[in-house]
Amino acid sequence: MVGMRDVARKAGVSVSTVSLVVNGTGYVSAAMRAKVEAAMHALNYVPNELARNLYHDRTNVVGVIVPTIRHPFFATLTAGLQGRLFDAGFRTIVCSTADMGGGEEQYVDMLRRHMMDGLIMGGHTAHPTNYWTSIQRPVVAFDRYLGASIPSIGSDHEQGGELAATMFALSGVRHVVEIGGPRSQYNDLLTAQMAAAQADVASDAAAEGESAPVPASASEAVSLSGRSVQDVIGDHSTFPPIRYHLAFEQTLDMAGIRWDYLEVPEVSDFAGYEAAARRAFDRFPEADAIVAPDMAAAFCVQEALRRGVRVPDQMQIMAYDGTYVTDLAGMRITSILQDFEALADAAARRMIDAIAGAEAQEMQEKHVTGGAGAGVGGGADAGSEGEGEVASGRGTRTGDGRDDAPVPAKPAGVVADMVPMQVKLGETTRMTDAVHQLLFGAEAAQTD
Amino acid sequence: MVGMRDVARKAGVSVSTVSLVVNGTGYVSAAMRAKVEAAMHALNYVPNELARNLYHDRTNVVGVIVPTIRHPFFATLTAGLQGRLFDAGFRTIVCSTADMGGGEEQYVDMLRRHMMDGLIMGGHTAHPTNYWTSIQRPVVAFDRYLGASIPSIGSDHEQGGELAATMFALSGVRHVVEIGGPRSQYNDLLTAQMAAAQADVASDAAAEGESAPVPASASEAVSLSGRSVQDVIGDHSTFPPIRYHLAFEQTLDMAGIRWDYLEVPEVSDFAGYEAAARRAFDRFPEADAIVAPDMAAAFCVQEALRRGVRVPDQMQIMAYDGTYVTDLAGMRITSILQDFEALADAAARRMIDAIAGAEAQEMQEKHVTGGAGAGVGGGADAGSEGEGEVASGRGTRTGDGRDDAPVPAKPAGVVADMVPMQVKLGETTRMTDAVHQLLFGAEAAQTD
DNA sequence: CTGTTAGCGCTTTCAC
DNA sequence: GTGAAAGCGCTAACAG
Numbered sequence A, B: 001m002v003g004m005r006d007v008a009r010k011a012g013v014s015v016s017t018v019s020l021v022v023n024g025t026g027y028v029s030a031a032m033r034a035k036v037e038a039a040m041h042a043l044n045y046v047p048n049e050l051a052r053n054l055y056h057d058r059t060n061v062v063g064v065i066v067p068t069i070r071h072p073f074f075a076t077l078t079a080g081l082q083g084r085l086f087d088a089g090f091r092t093i094v095c096s097t098a099d100m101g102g103g104e105e106q107y108v109d110m111l112r113r114h115m116m117d118g119l120i121m122g123g124h125t126a127h128p129t130n131y132w133t134s135i136q137r138p139v140v141a142f143d144r145y146l147g148a149s150i151p152s153i154g155s156d157h158e159q160g161g162e163l164a165a166t167m168f169a170l171s172g173v174r175h176v177v178e179i180g181g182p183r184s185q186y187n188d189l190l191t192a193q194m195a196a197a198q199a200d201v202a203s204d205a206a207a208e209g210e211s212a213p214v215p216a217s218a219s220e221a222v223s224l225s226g227r228s229v230q231d232v233i234g235d236h237s238t239f240p241p242i243r244y245h246l247a248f249e250q251t252l253d254m255a256g257i258r259w260d261y262l263e264v265p266e267v268s269d270f271a272g273y274e275a276a277a278r279r280a281f282d283r284f285p286e287a288d289a290i291v292a293p294d295m296a297a298a299f300c301v302q303e304a305l306r307r308g309v310r311v312p313d314q315m316q317i318m319a320y321d322g323t324y325v326t327d328l329a330g331m332r333i334t335s336i337l338q339d340f341e342a343l344a345d346a347a348a349r350r351m352i353d354a355i356a357g358a359e360a361q362e363m364q365e366k367h368v369t370g371g372a373g374a375g376v377g378g379g380a381d382a383g384s385e386g387e388g389e390v391a392s393g394r395g396t397r398t399g400d401g402r403d404d405a406p407v408p409a410k411p412a413g414v415v416a417d418m419v420p421m422q423v424k425l426g427e428t429t430r431m432t433d434a435v436h437q438l439l440f441g442a443e444a445a446q447t448d
Numbered sequence C: 001c002t003g004t005t006a007g008c009g010c011t012t013t014c015a016c
Numbered sequence D: 001g002t003g004a005a006a007g008c009g010c011t012a013a014c015a016g
Helices: A006-011 A015-023 A031-043 A049-054 A072-087 A104-112 A130-134 A157-170 A182-201 A229-233 A242-255 A270-283 A296-306 A340-366 A372-386 A433-440 B004-013 B016-025 B030-043 B051-054 B074-089 B104-112 B129-133 B157-170 B183-200 B231-233 B242-254 B270-283 B296-305 B340-366 B374-387 B433-439
Strands: A062-064 A091-097 A118-121 A137-144 A150-157 A174-179 A258-263 A289-293 A316-321 A336-337 A416-419 A422-424 B061-066 B091-096 B118-121 B139-142 B152-155 B177-180 B256-262 B288-295 B314-323 B333-335 B416-419 B422-424
Touching: A006 A015, A006 A031, A006 B061, A015 A031, A015 B340, A049 B051, A062 A072, A072 A296, A072 A340, A072 B074, A072 B091, A091 A104, A091 B091, A091 B104, A104 A118, A104 B314, A118 A340, A118 A422, A137 A340, A150 A157, A157 A242, A157 A289, A157 A316, A157 A336, A157 A433, A157 B256, A174 A242, A174 A270, A174 A296, A174 B030, A242 A258, A270 A289, A270 A296, A289 A296, A296 A316, A316 B242, A340 A416, A372 B051, A372 B061, B004 B030, B016 B030, B030 B270, B061 B074, B061 B104, B074 B091, B074 B296, B074 B340, B091 B104, B104 B118, B118 B340, B129 B296, B139 B340, B152 B157, B157 B288, B157 B314, B157 B433, B177 B242, B177 B270, B177 B296, B242 B256, B256 B270, B270 B296, B288 B296, B296 B314, B340 B416
Parallel strands: A062 A091, A062 A118, A118 A137, A137 A150, A150 A416, A174 A258, A174 A289, A289 A316, A316 A336, B061 B091, B061 B118, B118 B139, B139 B152, B152 B416, B177 B256, B177 B288, B288 B314, B314 B333
Antiparallel strands: A336 A422, B333 B422
16 A cells, blocks of 8 residues: 555655645645655555544544435435535435344444544434433434433424324314324333433432332323323423324314324334225224325325225325325325425534534643634634524623633533424315415415 | 543553453453453543554445435445445445535545445446546446446346336237436447447457447437347446346337337436326327336326326336335336345445455555465455356366465456346236236246 | 554644 | 654554
8 A cells, every 4th residue: 555655755755745735734845746746646646534534533424323214204314414414524424223233333333433523313222311422422313302412303293293183174184094103112212201301300309209200001102181292291202203193183182083093113114104004994994084104195095096095085195204205106195294405404504513513622622721712713603503502692602712611511401403394285185275274374375 | 532541551551451352352361351441431431443443444334326315226225235234344334426416536535545445336427437447446336337347236137128028018018108217328328338348458450440439429319220239238338227228129129019218317306207207198198008217107107097097908007126116106016126135235245255355465465475374265265256257167276275376466357246137016017818927937827 | 461662644743 | 845753542563
């Protein structure tokens, strides 16, 4: 392998000079530069980034963990992230856990061991929050809660659920079948979250002595029984998408519409979606509406066609997610659409800020004394946005560099970006005046 | 950052001892090991893989380049690769060029600059073959020809095309619309390939003086005009999938079946597929069959449903690829199926071998003198499979370590793995006796 | 068995 | 402007 030393020797200069021309840093006379460049070409020199990275302790690689890249939702999300991150100078390394037998930890280790600069976590995890918080390196959570110090991005599922339910209610639906993830899993997550919340906020009034106030039994479905989503879940759950179901059901309950929940085994099990679609028709022949994740919704359309059930007259179908599969499922499926652009954008943004912040912090740790002036200014500029709570009126305070106390180790609290969802109209739902008004307001009809 | 030195100091031992326990190499007394481990935990030590990798000049990361991860075909392929590679101890870093604005070179640079150990290239590239061959590091091509020294993996598209055409012919089709990639692009590729082939095999009889015998004009469609696929393309083309179209058309021509080609702009343009589907029905109302890439085929089904065209009675639809979208397109679409497992397997295998080979070669270069005995044996074992041509009767010869001549620098020639395609039966084609016989032979009907 | 030492290939003060 | 030298954090001889 030809290294800088070889180039230097061949060009009759020192390695540091070679380094200067390779990186375009500092001033090098034209003559020297020419000699060096000639030598580089002659020897076909390629700088070893591993060495460079070792020095800088930075790889410009960020990891993305998703359950499976095969699923259109995650494929789209990943593509978006990759685009945003690339623009910011990062390469992406994706780990789709279901496609390799697990091994999520291996990727987390890459982060820990400095083979990547940050990690966006959008996959399932059985690890407790302290596994994540203990990493002490830039992590961003997608659609899940990973710990108090870890920013979390996701759609506003509560709004999404309400939107779906409202549309059904306004179009006169009487019985909807809701297809979704394993309800029991939500239970576990809720349980875990409650325990975690207790541990986190341990400073509150002493608990009543019982080991942990877990919901009834793990096999019993989470439900509202009269309470609001907020009452059940609080400000954050370990798995935010559950808010969609709770809000959906709550809205339906209020409207006096019957609903039944049908479980699909797990995201990566495509056959499971088809089975669920079939079951929906088998088990609830009197139902007149279905809401389901894209893939399952597509199978529902297919099933309806096969059975001669007229859509949307006899049966309305609504997809939750709105990936491209809703466009090619035999009919364009009406969907509650996640804003992939915005999601990718927000997640990437957080990641980039977190990395910048971490870097700035390291810098500080090194030059223990001062250097706070210009150096930190640049980093802080990016970092400040990342750490700020949405809370009002902190205004100018963040900006100025006067922090004589050692920098606070962790950012404030849960920083969650909620991205709103929209409706993408298709041919699988009925358009009533009420629905039209919901979507477009009272204004003149605005045909797409 | 806490490093080995800190651990060593805290444990009162030397760094090398720490290294030994971290890596489980060599013998360390229980007492020492305990002290070291205690120190590691106390300091929360995490080894820096960057440093380790620098030393070993190996990252255990392989890159995968595809046009877009959003497309089910590439998503599935990528997932498969990731699985196989992970099992072999590699992490995957995927680059989907269309999802970030190009930037394929950046990833190739990661390979060149030792940030990855190998690269599987499955994306479009405008670069000439010598760009690829000059990399001099492990590269494997998927569905494309990148140069004489670069192994290439892909489905047997010629067989696939013939299969599709035969099925149509046997079911009595009279006019098929063929939807596929930009034909002009194939032309360019062919042209480039021919030029390259000339350069490669320059030792042949001197060319007739003309600059280069390029096909008529770049805008004119490649076609057979009586010649066989072999005549037109030869042993390898820059873009093997074109063989599918040529074989398809040739077979149809022989059967006297009319065909028309409809272009779709590019893989990553999903809307383009829908437009093409619509055009197929608009422009060729008398056609009674369509063959198209999965996504386009799905839109064709949708279009047929919308127009009230009965499938498969009035119109047969066949998909080329057979990803999961053919299962949820309103009807199960009959498809010519790529064997994703086998493809991923073959590509990963080649990659792993190539990396092992490269490593073995490096080893040799270092210990210039000997060391050929056991050391190389291990590497060669893996390497031999990778480099061997399919040629018969080399048998035992490969095994024994007696190679006194300096190892041949590059593997023999184009090493291409051809993976056969199959038919996945759906509801969009007609099953005639003849077709049945084609698929299942003369034996007793074997209902699925 | 354990410690000392010399790098892996590049970057970056700091003198000349 | 350019070179010499001291690492980045870890590994692997080679002595003890």
